[in-house]
Amino acid sequence: MAKEDYYKLLEIDRNASDAEIKKSYRSKAMKFHPDRNKDNPDAAEAKFKEIKEAYEVLSDPKKRSAYDQFGHAGVDGSAGGGRGGFGGENFSDIFGDVFGDIFGGGRQQRGGAQRGSDLRYNLELSLEEAVFGTDAKIRVPVLTTCGECSGSGAKKGSSPIICSTCHGHGQVRMQQGFFSVQQTCPTCRGSGKQIKDPCGKCHGQGRVQENKTLNAKIPPGVDTGDRVRLAGEGEAGASGGPSGDLYVQIQVKDHAIFDRDGANLYCEVPISFSTACLGGELEVPTLNGKVMLKIPAETQTGKLFRLRGKGVKQVRGGPVGDLFCKVQVETPVHLTKEQKALVEKLGESLSGGKHHSPQESSWTDSVKNFFDKLTG
Known part of the structure; x- marks a missing residue:
């Protein structure tokens, strides 16, 4: 049976660029993958093999040149597809590249260093600390690099050896019928190494649990829900990987006088019946000290007075907020x-x-x- 023209298979021009060839191959490979064609998987598999064979030829400059000059006769036997199967590759390899490129990953690095986990620490602050900023000393339980073995996991004076199961790759292939599935090596758990003589302190883990005291610099203006990032203060990485980060989650405690809404502060100010009727002045608190608030005559309960610039300086910039004082006219009690x-x-x-x-x-x-x- 005559083979179909490779350019027609991929639906591209003969002068198509490498990027156009790869783009078409991705589209066709996804379209004809047997898992996506459960109604007729055999036909889809045959089409998939043809598409892969065409891509292997046209993506290789030498093979493409030979094909352009002599057609299929110039590349017969050199292509990985055809009746010979997948030339050592399998669906797992192919779609690791295709889908990995699309979704931003590619194949997982084998036996590579692993970044440490990020951690979160919940920190309660008073309103004053949140508004003006503070240096908070925090104590965090964290996995740190073992000082005895410098993170290798091996006893001092020895070194890890290459894993005998995955040969240092960190992953192994499991054949399941037609498919070949790539999994994390169960022996070395993806590190690619085995430790024959483990470190006595970390027991071969390369990391130990310790309580670390840190100084968290909290900027002025933070509010509940804000996070302060301490770069590199999370868990130590494995196999020489970088440390994670520590995120300090802010929770501002309730205040006896003030309520906060963003950059603005609110408080209630009780005033006497006579002051409400005749007017007067009284001291009101702000976070920066006392100020005098003028109460005009005939003030009704619930009236809001605005003190500009007496609120909170925003952590992300912008104008300083205001303080709103809500007066409450107090009814006299215990009258003679x-x-x-x-x-x-x-x-x-x-x-x-x-x-x-x-x-x-x-x-x-x-x-x-x-x-x-x-x-x-």
């Missing part, structure tokens, strides 16, 4: 007879309706209209 009499007398003098109590009068009118509609 004389005081009660004075309040009653004041109440009688204020019975002018809308003139003295506009909100109360407005509310009373709304209630009256509501019931009039119900009964009307």
